[in-house]
Every structure is written in structure tokens, then in C-alpha cells.
Amino acid sequence: MNIKNSVIKFNNVTKRFPVGGDYFIALKNIDLLLNKGEFTGLVGPSGSGKTTLLNIIGGLDSASDGNVSVLGQSLENTSHNERAKVRRKNMGFIFQSYNLLPVYSVFENVELPLILNKIDSTQRLKKVNQAIEWVGLSDKRDSRPSMLSGGECQRTAIARAIVHQPALVMADEPTANLDAENSHHIMKILTNLNRELSTSFVFATHDEKIMGYLKRIIHLEDGQIKKDQLIKNPKFS
């Protein structure tokens, strides 16, 4: 594996949460290397540390011990602002509950990362329209989230996560609130984006349907990696 191509590198990472006067160890000595263009899932029972791991990758939370580098940059000793910048430029997030801004239209929600990145308005218009087209919501671009179905909300969230063409997209249980049909629809969109833009995706999931699309499955249990599986021929792709 080529270090140059590495998107994420975990070196002996431990995460402890203070609980009462004690600590709860949510992640234990994690070593992990994710490469450009991967389509990887973190899989494991509830409480195994999937979300925690995802949050540390995204710099939303920091490791208690060990070193994390994202896109060749160590997150150790970085300020909130520096991590915010890494997220703004190179990352996208997809959440289980969509987390769309309720007062914004689909277009405006998708536009937000570009505004934060100070992209000029003609570029924004082009990119937002393209992203909305990718997820098949062109006819809903002026709707508010409250007028959309769950699947449409999540597609909006996907458009928002990829509109600035980040190197890495993190998705925490993106299909947990969706029915089977919508889940497959979304996974197809994500697989296509992965192929066409070579965006790396990391999922946290215990949804069997998602697993059928993954090219790599990392099994977590009690904060430790139990198995790291490469899938040569995913069931759906």
C-alpha cells in the first residue's frame, strides 16, 4: 500500500471518555490505513465505537492517545480552526438523521459548503446544480426539507456532502431511517460517486444492505478491530 495514497492513517489510537471519576475506553489501540477511493464500512454491534472512530477521523473529536493523520496531515496538536478547515475543504458528512437546515431549500442546503469555502456564485450555481442532478433531485431544488421524503432528505444530504468534491465522505448509519428501496437507491448513488469521482467513503453501519456494497469491511468490537476484510466482488456494484 502506498503511503502517498493514504487518506487516513491511525497509529495506535485510543479514545477514553471520562465517566464519573473513571474512564470508559471506547477505542483501544487502533491501527488503520485507508486509501484514496476506498469504499469502506465500520461494522459492529452497538457501542463498539463506530461513531467514535468516525468522529475522530473527521476531527470532530480527538484521540486520547496515538496519532491520526488525515490526508497526510497529522491532527495532533491542531486547533479547532485547523480541523474545521480540513473538514471544510476535504470532507463531507452524511448523518443518520440527515441534519439538513430546516429553513433552507434543497439548493441552499447543498450550497452551504461552497459558501463556507468562499466559492463564487457562478461556480456555486454550476456545482450545486450538478450535485443535485447526481442525486436526482433537480425537480425539488426549491423545496424545504419538511416537504421531502426521508429518501429525498438523505439524497439532499449526500449532495451537500459531495458538492465540494471532498477527498473523503463519512456516513454514519446513512440508511438507518430509510426503507429498503431508498437504501438501495442511496447506496447506488454513493457507489457511482465513488467510482466517478474516486471519493473515499467510510460508513459506520450494521445495515446488511449497505454491507452488500462495501469493498472493505472493518469489524469493530469493544473498541478494537477484530477483522479487516477486503471484498473482491461486492454483492451489488
Added chain:
Amino acid sequence: MLLKIAIKNLLGARLRTILNVFVTSFSFFIILLMSGMYDGMLQHAKNVTIDTEIAGGAYWHPNYDPLDPMSFEDSHSLIPNKIQSLIDKKDAFPVLVNQVSIYPGGRIMPAILKGIPPNQDIVKMPSTSLNSYKDGTIPVLIGKGMAQSTKLNVGDSFTIRWLDINRTFDANEGTVVHIMDTENFKIDMGHIWIPLNIAQSMFAMQDQATYVTYKKNLKEIADNTDWLHRDVDFLVKDMEAIIEADKPSVQVMFIILLSLAAMGIFNAQVLSIFRRGREIGTLMALGMTRLRVVALFTLEGGLNAILSAFATLIVFGPFLWYFSMSGIPLPIDYTEMGLIMAKRLIPVYSAGLIFSTMILVSIIVLIVSYLPSRKISQMKPTDALRGKAIT
């Protein structure tokens, strides 16, 4: 960029924004109205005092102290020449002040007797009524308040007793010829007005006076005697002092109203931050820095205040304007409480008042918008994303 997002947030959250703006602008309105009423009261009291009593100002005998009736005995003299020439030109009129005792209905009361030329037209006082001097008694003009406390009616006679020049008591009969309805309690309470020439002969003070009131817009003359020039500012001081004495309660009111406005905004801000924890977490996940999140929410609060200012203008402006044109009827007659108050109070909104209210409220808005927003900067994005309550 932040401004754009803040505006979008405000416009997007239609009902929430409307409610916030309404609460804030209503507070603006009440604050402006209350302060306007206070200023209007002050203005009115000043105008009334100037119209009925002060006119352009006065020249006082050096010993005259209106608050010390004992001083009246020694505060009269012939009028200095230059001041007399104002009187001759009908630009001024002299008043002779003395302390007397009156016996309305057999009771004894101290009173301030003022001799005034009945035909003066420099202050708005029905002094011409004193010309109806018929039956040998002294014609007396009193105010409504005085009439009430003495139970005197027009036509009633009563005894006036005074110390004459030889320090012996002398007495004569006075008849009420007119009761004036004046808002200025200072020419009413404890006062009886009689024609100047009668006063002068009663006290054997021919051509003497205690003070001389001159008409409005007249320049101060270079009088080189020891008589004192008293301008309007000096003469309204005691009246202002009475109103000032009420000011603490007005200020308390003002502070309460401001706090209400502040609480409205604070509430809205705290609520939005509690309720919008997930939104804040999302913005952070999208790479917005904490500082910018704080700035965004502070900006939203600030815009709220600006919108409220406009809303006040549009929604409540007509009310403010209407009140300032037609006045606000007052339910009680305040003259009896020793206050110069109109029956209809006309609020006065000075530019200074509007400006200072706006500045003050804006500062408060910024502070109460900033404080809850700052909470966010102490929050972990992961907690915010889970919509965890802020502690």
C-alpha cells in the same frame, strides 16, 4: 458570507422571526412612548410655567427668596431706572410680594399676597379680572386649588390681615372676583393676587416692587444696581427639581422595560441555541469555525434588533405619531398632587431620545445575542450533533 447566512436564517424561520421581532419592537415602542411621555410632561410643565409665570425672565430684589416667606418683608424697593423703563415700554411688569394672613370662613391661614398690574399681558393670567373693583373691598384673584383649600367661591369675602410699615397689624376685606383654572400650582397654592396699586398702598410701598417680570425674547439689560437678573433656566429649576424627584421611578420603569426587551431577545437566542444544537453541530461538521458560529448567532440577534427597529417604525410608528398629535388623556387630575400636568399629555420624542434608545437597545441586543452564542464555542461538535443540552 455570514451576513448572507444570518439573513437567510432569519427569513427562513418566518414565524420565529416574526415573534421575536414583535416582542422586541413592542418593547421599543413602550420605551419610546414612556420616555416620550416623560419628556412631554417635562416640556409641558416648562411651557406652562413660562406662559403663566416666567415669560422671558425676571429681575429680583436682591433679598427676594420665593421659598422663604420671611424674606418678603425685606425684599422690596423702588424699581431701578433701567428696569422701570422696560415697564414704561410695557415690556415688563412689577410684582410686589408680601406675607399675609387670611381668614376664609373664620379659619386662619398664611398666604402669599402678590400685587400685579391687572392690565399686564406678559404672562397668561386672568389678571384683568382684578379691574372689577366695585364695593370698596379688595378684589382678589385665586387659583382653583386655593379655592378648594379655602372653600372660597367667586363673590365670597374674607379678611386679609398684614403687618404694616410700623409693624402693627392692619386688616381689610377681600372679595374673590375670579377663580382661575391654571395648571401651574406655583401661582395657585397659597397665593392671593390683588391689583398692584392696592398692594402698594396697603403696605405703604408706593412704586415699590419685589420682582419685575419681562416679556419673552427680550435681551438682558445692563442694570448696574444690585437687583438680580433671573433667566428662564434659573426660574424653571425648582419646577424641574420637582419633576426630577420623580425621575428615579421613571428610570426604574425604563430599566424594567429594557430588561423585558433584553429578556425577549435573550430568550429567543437561548431558545434557538438550545433548539438548534444539532444545526450548530452540523455547521461545525461542515467546517464552520467556532468563532464564525458565534458571530453568526450574534449577527442574527443584531439583525433581529434592526428588523425590530424598522418594525417599530412601521407598526408602532403611527401610534407614536398619533399620540404626539392628539395627546394621551390622563385619568387623574395631577394638579392636586402638586404636579404641572396637562389633561392630555403630549409625548415628545426628541432625536436624542430615539437615538439613545436605539443605541442602548442595540448594545443590549448584542450582549444578549453574544452570551448564549458563546456557550456554543465551549461545546464539542459531537455533543452539538447529538443535540445534547447545553449546560
